Amino acid sequence: MDTICLDFINSEFRDFRGRWVRDDLQQPGWLEQFLVKWGLQIDRPPEAATLTTLVALRALLRSMIEAMVEEQITDHDRTALNAVLLKMPLSRRLVKDTARYRLEMVPLKQDWDWVQAEIAASFAHLLAYQDPRRLKICANTNCRGVFYDESKSRTKRYCTPDKCANLLKARRFRASHKNNL
Numbered sequence: 001m002d003t004i005c006l007d008f009i010n011s012e013f014r015d016f017r018g019r020w021v022r023d024d025l026q027q028p029g030w031l032e033q034f035l036v037k038w039g040l041q042i043d044r045p046p047e048a049a050t051l052t053t054l055v056a057l058r059a060l061l062r063s064m065i066e067a068m069v070e071e072q073i074t075d076h077d078r079t080a081l082n083a084v085l086l087k088m089p090l091s092r093r094l095v096k097d098t099a100r101y102r103l104e105m106v107p108l109k110q111d112w113d114w115v116q117a118e119i120a121a122s123f124a125h126l127l128a129y130q131d132p133r134r135l136k137i138c139a140n141t142n143c144r145g146v147f148y149d150e151s152k153s154r155t156k157r158y159c160t161p162d163k164c165a166n167l168l169k170a171r172r173f174r175a176s177h178k179n180n181l
Contacts, residue, residue, distance in 0.1 A: 001130075001148040004038045005122035009061050009146045016163045018142030025054055040115055050112045057084060057116055061123050065135050065146055081120055088117030140164040 011024040011034070024030040035042060046054065060080055067073045089108045094101055107114045126135060126148070138145040138159040145159035158164040 001150055003122050003126060003148070005061060005119050005126065006146055006148065007034065007037070008119045009058055009065070012058060012062075014143050014145070016140055016143040016160075023055075025051060025058070035115070038118070040118060041110060042112060042115060043110075046112055053112075053116065057119065060084075061119075062146065064123070065137060068132055068135060069137075071133075081124065084116050084120040085124065086117075087113035088121075138164050 011030065013022045013024055015021070024034075031046065060077060064073050064077050064081070067077065090105045091108060093104050093106055095104045096102075107117075126132065130148070131154075134149040134154060136147055136149050136156065138147065139157040140159075143159060143164050145164070147156070147159045149156040
């Protein structure tokens with residue numbers, strides 16, 4: 001499941017081998033690509049204070065996912081998420097598609113507060129309408145990427161089968177064969 005909140009949380013990218021960490025929010029061009037990918041248009045680049053707020057939002061969302069392991073999101077974190085959601089004043093309008101009507105929510109301003117609220121709303125939507133127990137953090141301690149486990153058995157442990165899962169499988173194999181020698 002590809003959602004704006006998971007893409008945003010994983011903007012703190014860790015090398016799956018544990019060699020380095022890259023903060024994509026600080027990388028030139030990453031935010032612009034992120035906004036285009038998710039259909040969000042902003043007229044101006046973020047200021048330093050906005051970047052600080054975005055980093056804080058990412059930390060909040062990650063801490064809430066970590067808290068869900070114990071199935072306990074704190075009231076403080078929930079209040080902080082609600083504060084981000086309240087940054088976006090909305091209006092509603094009725095739109096007619098080819099076959100039916102639908103209600104559309106329209107932001108009154110398309111600014112960085114709107115972007116943050118959209119990210120927070122995506123996360124809240126996962127909690128409210130999906131199975132929050134399927135939100136997981138990669139078992140590779142060097143990676144710690146966040147993903148939504150869509151497997152039928154809900155036993156997925158790694159964010160990617162071709163990197164993290166293969167790396168740790170190879171390490172386990174080498175360790176077991178080393179002990180057998």
